[in-house]
Amino acid sequence: MSGFLELAISGLMSGLVIGLAALALTLVFGVARFANAATGDFMTCGAYAALLGFGATGSMVVGGAVGLAAGALVGMVSYLLVFRTLEGRPSVSALLASIGIGFVIRAVLGVVYGHGQQVFQLPLVRPWRVYDLRIQPNDLKIGITALVALLVVFLVLHATPIGRRMRAVADDPMLARVSGIAPRQVMLALWALSGAVAALAGVLLGIKTVVSPEMGWEMLIPVFAAAVLGGIGHPVGAILAGVLLGVLQEIATPYVGFTYKLALAFVILLAVLLVRPKGLFGRVEGVR
């Protein structure tokens, strides 16, 4: 039983990382209406930038801040250089371009840092024992960070003027424009927010695992599955779906085997799209 619970906790942690990335994906999807396939590579950027900050100062908080800033910057630059031009074109164009951006990011990181792994050298600690359960202090930190991030995104969306404008654009771009909302500014803010959230997911993933140029891209399918499962454009849904996916993946492995763990995300994605395409929490907006 305790083994089962420990698996669930482990899944929860992976799920929070997936959920945060799904949040980044869903923010852009909800407003700009295309799947940003470079989300995973934004994560990677965040992780490398955080390594830089951490290496220079030795403080994980500073490292994390540098990572977030880099993620926001990459998001904004991608928008200004590429996605702004592609507004109004079929969503496939933006999707293809985002694949291209992902490739370029991976290529640049590969050239600059090589393909070897890098790690955050944080002190490792043995677990606390609560009854028969092993609780790892690092897990708690990751969990708290993810929740705080979610709270901040929620506040930005619902309690700031720019957030309100974002939601207005998401609901009806034409109406928003007529009401005098400058879409450029809103979009910039949106891309910055999405980039920063993705970067945070990347930093957490980097702490849990190792940092390499491909780390984010490999997560794309689970992340997309979580975004769809949560309902596109629904921030809380994305996180919850990510957690659900993470826990399911871990708990199911004794039954489906370790190699098919990754196929599970795909099956869930397909099932959701077929049965309940608006996701668990989504509003009625066509995926068909």
Added chain:
Amino acid sequence: MTLSRRQTLAALAGSVLLPALSRTAGAQTAAFRIGALNPITGAGAPYGSGMQKMIVAAAAMVNDAGGAGGRTLEVSSEDTQTQPQAAVLAAKKLIEVNKVQAILGTWASGVSLAVAPLTNDAGILLMNTSGAPALSVPPANAKGLLYRFQATNDRFGRAFAEVATKQGFKRPATMAFNNASGIGNTEGFRKAWEAKGGKVVENVVYEPNQPSYRAELQKVLAAKPDVIVMGSYLADTTIILREWFQTGETTKFIIPAWAANPDLVKALGPEVTEGLISVDSISNEGSDAFKAFDAAYQKAMGQPGLSNVYAAMTWDMVVVLALAMEAAGPNADVAAISAKLREVAGPGGKAVSTFAEGKAALKTGKIDYQGASSILDFDQYGDVTPDFSVSVVEKGKIERKYIVKL
């Protein structure tokens, strides 16, 4: 969609006419052509350049000693990109354009397996540094023209079993990265361990690139092993060991050295890595041949020869090939040279360490080239058995403890 028939025909014609563009006559001279086909780019890049430079350096050394069997060696170099498809094209170029009679130094197993049918068809030699068991037997080694200078994954597994016995472990479990090399190591271990009458308590194969390996670890640890034998790489080993440490368990690990290296110790720190056992196939370090190789490697790369075991192998490839040519006599064909390969490297002759020494000794009798990479005794499959070093991580330093000979 507007498309005229003329456009289509023109485009079709283009793809047909392309091959007829040029024709070069390959005039044969008194040179024996060899192709250096190495992983210059891609995953094998850290080793590829050194491997290629050693082929060139060894060939120059042979030529300086007056050539082999009356011929000089001529090297053409290509890059496999560590990818089967690119390697096939490169091999085609070497065979057809450069007319090489031996290809030396393919590294990844997938690349060697893809190139082998081409060299077999052309009836030329393929000397590789790959680990996959499939390279020992047909169809890959259908004509006996494949020679392998690296330990097979199977032999790595056998070395692991030797180490486990020597350290007194009783209940080993295995974890393998899901690729040919990872599974090859742990399967080799399982076979050798069971042949000794032991039992492996759990086998887990995992997929790479996961945010966590706790489920896999939990399954292995549930069987209460006293040691976990890994067929793994650096990145996944880093994550697994970190998560293992955080479970609070105190199992031991036997890990191949390409994963349990200084980078791993640096990534995890001394406390986590204390007591890890790292096993590596090693060059024939004390030998005179190794000294010669080391000097050449220092000169070409500015690093000690110990830093690239594969370069020692490619060095040996050229020397053994040249000695076989010398033994086979002037203008011998590939089959005749191949027939002499085992003879000049195998036991039962005067031990020699350089080409010049061997060339002189061949005038009076049989020789046994003791290589820089291993003593180079090819078995019936064209495989060699290098020695293995066993190291233990102590206070953040990887200390070599002893050598295992199979």
Added chain:
Amino acid sequence: MDAYLIAIAIITAIYVLLALGLNLQYGLTGIVNFGHVGFFCVGAYTTAILSEHGVPLVVSFPLAAVLAMAFAWPLGLVSIRLREDYFAIVSLGFSEVVRLVATSERWLTNGVQGIAGIPKLFAGWLTGPAQSYAVLGLLVAFNALAILAMLRIVRSPFGRMIEAIRDNEEAVKALGKDPAGFKIQVLVLGAALAGLAGAVYAHYIGYISPEQFLPLITFQIWMAIIMGGVGRISGALVGAGILMLFLEGSRFLRDVMPFISEVSMASVRLGVVGLALILFTMYRPQGLMGDFTRK
């Protein structure tokens, strides 16, 4: 020298076959298939496994195409009605699952060890250069057939229908036609071409393993048709040619760009594919060969 150029021509022709399939799907019908390599993989493994068991090539080749179709059909059935970008990710996931199955089911595919010693085409009858010419001839024949078939399709009512679906799916629905049925047919047809390409690839390279079927292949083909010209058959040919020129040409790139280390060349290749995707979608969506006025 001939044989090297023929080898390049053969690989190019395999890319052309893949590009033609994708062009049919995306260029003519607007299906965003990000899982093309999955069908390529199915075709390659089908014929490799069958010929391991002594099935003659005349049987295993058609079966490679048929099996690729058999994989495409249910995929289309369950997901073709999705919005195009959803379908894109689903198909990407599909190709990854195919690769995962090839990796995991060792009894069938020999897992990560791959299948070695796949017999050469025409092995019994021809050797040396003649054999390579025959393979190239076969590929040219396949391509020619595919092109002829596509030309016929374009001029048929079916062709007008799928182009209408590409240009305005809503209008097609308004006319009371169901686009999904047509799109599934196109998906299946394109998969057949990819399966066939996979079969030739397997017998030409002689060794296949799961790691040869990464999504990167899919996006290289995307780069090819986008650079060549979406919706144009000549575009598929030109695009595949450019792709090959780039992949083989990068062997010589190091000579002109000495500041890039050997290790980084793989990254540079990836970056160029990415940059080409970005720049062409932004500035020349019609590709080199096409005008895009109809879209």
